[in-house]
Amino acid sequence: MTDSELTTIGFDADDTLWQNEQFYRFTEREFAALLSDHGDHDTVTARLLEAERRNLGLYGFGIKGFTLSMIETAIEVTDNAVPAEVIGRILAIGRELLAHPVETLPGAAEVLSELSGRFKLVLVTKGDLFDQERKLAQSGLGELFQAVEIVSDKKPSTYESVFRRHGDGAARSMMVGNSLRSDVIPAIEAGAWGIYVPHDLTWSLEHAEAPLHAPRFREIARLAELPALLDALGHPS
Known part of the structure; x- marks a missing residue:
């Protein structure tokens, strides 16, 4: 395994996998x-x-x-x-x-199913513990993750810790989410890839400038594009 080989992918939950x-x-x-x-x-x-x-x-x-x-x-x-x-x-x-009922976003189940046999998948979400556990259970997606982390905030140190515990470190990990401020920028600062999947509605306190010049930043229009992006980056398995 090389130092840059991707082994672990983290996913945000709210407005990345389901509506919130x-x-x-x-x-x-x-x-x-x-x-x-x-x-x-x-x-x-x-x-x-x-x-x-x-x-x-x-x-x-x-x-x-x-x-x-x-x-x-x-x-x-x-x-x-x-x-x-x-x-x-x-x-x-x-x-x-x-x-409120959980409404998964288009392509979420299919993408997770495709990638679960290829990478370690980790759910990294913030919010109320009981509420996030409820939504994960109702989504039917829980069995596709090797680990679940419900955190109080998302900082570079959060991703360093999560990807060290559940993967091979941030350098071999990727974070996917709809929030530049919480999912993408701090993951990149920790040394991981940060993949931005915009949502039509994003809380204003989660807005930030896209790190366009960061080598490990990518943006995709929808989650269904993630497997093709991984292939293009040279991480097919």
């Missing part, structure tokens, strides 16, 4: 409607985004933190006068988010 952001967008619209007497949609959702940004270090990523940020925003925009029934509805729509 669209459910948040639906929830944001209902949340803004609940508070329409205190601001238009753009104003309310901008305040919500500010709260989410402030709270990431406290609550982390996921629906529970998002729900708490909605409650905080409701209190702020109403000057501490938010009715109890509005708080109750916010809690209810947070629970609905935690129970």
Whole structure:
């Protein structure tokens, strides 16, 4: 095995293997409607985004933190006068988010099935532990992974650790995902390949400039293109 031979591929979950952001967008619209007497949609959702940004270090990523940020925003925009029934509805729509059915993205199962016999596949996702475990179980994709890592954040050190534990180090690994900020850039900084698969909806806090000049950066339009990319890079097996 050469130093550059690819042995391990990490996959993001939300909006890479299954739909996720669209459910948040639906929830944001209902949340803004609940508070329409205190601001238009753009104003309310901008305040919500500010709260989410402030709270990431406290609550982390996921629906529970998002729900708490909605409650905080409701209190702020109403000057501490938010009715109890509005708080109750916010809690209810947070629970609905935690129970939404899993909708896998086109090509996800086929690509994972094709690659599972050729490479070590590792799911690397961040968010609420229970929610991510639920979605993985409902997706039917769990048996295709050799390992699953649900992490609090994705940094270069995260990928160094994950690919050392479950592979042959970052240099022989690849990370595939829809977030430049979380899936691609830190994986490249760790020494791995970073493959960007854009999604129509990506949370604004996950946006970043594409590392176009990084030798190990590639972009594909859809997940189904990954096997052909691997072949083109000289990693057929």
